[in-house]
Amino acid sequence: MKVGLFFGSFNPIHIGHLIIANTVKGYAELDQVWFVVSPQNPFKSSKSLLPDVDRLKMVELAIEDNFELRASNVEFSMPKPSYTVDTLTYLKERYPNHHFSLILGSDNLNHFHKWKNYQEILNHYGIIVYPRPGTELEKTKEEIKNHPAIRMVEAPLIDISATFIRNCIKNDISIKYLVHDSVAEYIEDKKYYL
Template identity: 35%
Template sequence: MTALEKSIGILGGSFDPVHNGHLSIAQSFLDSDLIDQLWVLLAPDPPHKTGRTQTNYQLRFEMLQAAFKNFNGVKVSDLEKKLPQPSFTIQTLEYLEENYPEYTFRLCIGGDSLRDFKKWKDWQKILDHANLLVARRPSADIKNIDENIKNHLHFIDHEPVQISSTKIRDAVANGDDISGLVPSSVNKIIDNENLYRLKV
């Protein structure tokens, strides 16, 4: 990377819904000073998410925009919606490299994703297009990482927030309060659109 090139972090997901854990890890990536911007990409049809129908893409995108509205250095993007489905990381990175040659890209993932990384489609090719920026607990064991991956990653310390989109959907379905789990702007959309409630 030359001094003039910007380093862009890529954080992808289905964000169904986006929650405070996502915001926390995004802030950790931004605070690392290893990227100039963080692009948050909403996946229309993640290949690893099966067994349930995703919430309407536009509503998920609206929630994502609302959640990151006041974040400096974050760009929320729907570019994966324009790519062939399902959404594979390798094709997204190839698209970005071709269309944004002035940038270098880092793929931002959590420690759980790193453990499964060799199961990703064309994982070796992914490393040809982007290095990995991995958020992990300071106490995490990193001894058993494949050498081919280790040469393409950088760790940042991050204490994960124990929230999941699945738990939030279940909580809403049960009528539980989620105000401490998602930004208020996202909670408002969930309420207004009657999302995740049991259909009777």
């Protein structure tokens, strides 16, 4: 099975995440996309970051009608801070018949050479890169930009951020159409981000 791994805090998951996952799945001919919910970094304090289980629950709610998308809490039980290379290694051992690819926005590719053991990721996993608004790949190191493991895919340029959504909630502005209806209901019921 070909699986794309879409890492993020998903605080909250929004319609942009869903559009990107669905589009990348099609263009990269993946069987599934797993949303890997990243735990809170213990070295960073963030009052707006919801607990891991709540962010996972919102991902589950947002994708419950699409069997090709899956929520993953794999990093919740891993040592922190979690590094992508360690998560990939763990998943490869646990699912030896799966082929994993990393789904990255083009903005992250510019800093990819700073990631822990980035060459190991390039050598053993595919990297699927979707465009992000206002990002140029000129800053990307040539060895990364032209690496055969990296595949650029078409995707809409979506400029929705979780920060914008949280600010809407704080300012009592509707988040309808920015998040899945079930996610909006969950946030409202729990009175999150107020």
